[in-house]
Amino acid sequence: MARKEQVYDDIPGTYVFDAERSRQGFGINMFCMSLLKEQNRKAFKANEAEYLKQFRLTPEQTEAILKRDYNRMLELGGNIYFTAKLGATDGHSFQHLAAVMTGNSQEDYAKMMLGGGRSVEGNRSRSGKNVPSKFIAGAPTAKKTAIPKAGPKLKPKPKSKSSKSKSAKRK
Amino acid sequence: MARIVAGIGSSHVPAIGAAIDNGKTEDPYWKRVFAGFEKSQAWMRELKPDVAIIVYNDHATAFSVEMIPTFALGCAADFPPADEGWGPRPVPVVEGYPALASHIAQSVILDEFDLTICNKMEVDHGMTVPMNLLFGKVDKNSHWPCPVIPLAVNVVMYPPPTGHRCYMLGKAIRRAVESYPEDLKVVIFGTGGLSHQISGPRAGLINSKWDKAFLDNLSKDPQKLVKIPHVDYMREAGAEGIEMVMWLIMRGALDDKVDEVYRFYTVPASNTAVGHIILANRPRAVRQRAPAHKAAKRATARKAKAPAKRAAARAKATLIRGR
Numbered sequence: 001m002a003r004k005e006q007v008y009d010d011i012p013g014t015y016v017f018d019a020e021r022s023r024q025g026f027g028i029n030m031f032c033m034s035l036l037k038e039q040n041r042k043a044f045k046a047n048e049a050e051y052l053k054q055f056r057l058t059p060e061q062t063e064a065i066l067k068r069d070y071n072r073m074l075e076l077g078g079n080i081y082f083t084a085k086l087g088a089t090d091g092h093s094f095q096h097l098a099a100v101m102t103g104n105s106q107e108d109y110a111k112m113m114l115g116g117g118r119s120v121e122g123n124r125s126r127s128g129k130n131v132p133s134k135f136i137a138g139a140p141t142a143k144k145t146a147i148p149k150a151g152p153k154l155k156p157k158p159k160s161k162s163s164k165s166k167s168a169k170r171k
Numbered sequence: 172m173a174r175i176v177a178g179i180g181s182s183h184v185p186a187i188g189a190a191i192d193n194g195k196t197e198d199p200y201w202k203r204v205f206a207g208f209e210k211s212q213a214w215m216r217e218l219k220p221d222v223a224i225i226v227y228n229d230h231a232t233a234f235s236v237e238m239i240p241t242f243a244l245g246c247a248a249d250f251p252p253a254d255e256g257w258g259p260r261p262v263p264v265v266e267g268y269p270a271l272a273s274h275i276a277q278s279v280i281l282d283e284f285d286l287t288i289c290n291k292m293e294v295d296h297g298m299t300v301p302m303n304l305l306f307g308k309v310d311k312n313s314h315w316p317c318p319v320i321p322l323a324v325n326v327v328m329y330p331p332p333t334g335h336r337c338y339m340l341g342k343a344i345r346r347a348v349e350s351y352p353e354d355l356k357v358v359i360f361g362t363g364g365l366s367h368q369i370s371g372p373r374a375g376l377i378n379s380k381w382d383k384a385f386l387d388n389l390s391k392d393p394q395k396l397v398k399i400p401h402v403d404y405m406r407e408a409g410a411e412g413i414e415m416v417m418w419l420i421m422r423g424a425l426d427d428k429v430d431e432v433y434r435f436y437t438v439p440a441s442n443t444a445v446g447h448i449i450l451a452n453r454p455r456a457v458r459q460r461a462p463a464h465k466a467a468k469r470a471t472a473r474k475a476k477a478p479a480k481r482a483a484a485r486a487k488a489t490l491i492r493g494r
Contacts, residue, residue, distance in 0.1 A: 036255075112375055
């Protein structure tokens with residue numbers, strides 16, 4: 001069954017670990033939890049495909065694990081706090097995993113973080129909803145928000161904006 | 172009566188714990204982070220709280236995907252530091268305060284917040300890192316300066332509790348604390364955040380403007396924050412930045428008007444923006460006890476007004492009946 005579209009699926013480069021993914025990815029996450037024990041790490045390393053058979057995994061999930069495709073694991077219901085345990089079993093730092101998921105070298109990723117991280121500008125939305133949240137005054141929206149308290153009260157404006165984007169979407 | 176005197180917000184980045192445990196706090200990268208907590212540690216030493224309630228989240232340590240409680244209150248006598256894959260952190264066992272914890276559980280559940288009770292639980296970096304940041308490094312064989320009541324919140328699986336729910340739980344916790352007969356000075360921690368995303372192709376996201384606005388509103392206008400929908404947190408502050416809702420439990424447990432004692436913000440620690448704030452309730456003695464002569468004056472004024480008010484009410488009532 002296809003995944004039901006959620007409002008947060010519009011956030012680019014993000015797989016929200018929601019109740020549905022939690023259900024689907026139970027096997028992935030339980031496998032990762034098992035790696036907290038030294039004897040399990042050894043058994044997994046000795047024969048990965050064989051070890052994975054004891055968990056309820058789909059063929060796609062098994063493949064993602066064997067290939068260390070971390071983004072695919074997230075898409076198929078893995079959660080980052082769990083999959084990080086697989087990374088640790090491979091002897092990788094967390095920053096290495098983050099770099100892999102973003103498609104960067106670890107050096108470039110580390111540089112980006114030192115430079116203040118990835119900007120939210122241009123990274124808010126797949127569908128072009130790059131308007132900052134109206135709930136935080138001082139966000140770089142219109143010049144009017146320079147007066148912080150006026151921000152959220154400007155109700156008509158955000159409404160018209162959202163209706164515009166909706167109509168744009170329908171087209 | 173027990174009372175909450177202050178709230179502390181602090182990030183709980185695991186790498187901060189690793190830096191402490193591996194003696195890297197003097198490295199320039201880490202010194203920048205730790206320097207921001209020196210004043211807070213001095214403040215905490217002076218305050219000497221009797222107990223700390225620490226709102227935090229577990230990271231696939233004590234809670235796996237087998238059970239995912241939304242709010243779990245630690246009522247145990249102690250909480251050992253968990254092995255998160257590198258051996259347990261070399262910090263003392265966290266001592267609980269079961270008498271107050273079970274009192275809070277009973278009060279809050281009857282106040283319609285359906286908590287999970289944990290009588291045996293290990294705690295991970297989500298709790299011990301903020302403890303280090305505020306209490307300093309404590310030898311493994313020594314003791315933390317005060318007992319702790321852990322409140323674990325699910326922010327790992329979507330949806331976490333809403334910001335409004337968190338804020339209201341804070342208020343319920345405050346009522347619970349204030350109905351506890353023992354004289355106790357209580358502080359409450361909200362931990363996690365600020366902006367960060369550690370999963371997927373968008374990992375590395377930081378939004379300092381969002382963070383600053385969050386801290387500003389937390390201090391002065393928390394009502395604005397309780398309405399933020401989850402998708403806004405995830406969009407603006409990163410998928411894992413949604414941890415920030417936990418700060419609203421801390422804020423809800425404080426007075427509406429608070430004094431901002433201290434604030435610190437730096438980017439990055441590992442993959443995360445580090446935020447820290449101390450908010451203090453205004454001392455009650457100052458608020459309630461007006462100078463004796465003023466109080467007396469006000470009392471006489473009230474007495475003088477009362478008959479006039481009653482007369483006016485009577486007149487109004489007759490008028491209405493007359494119609």
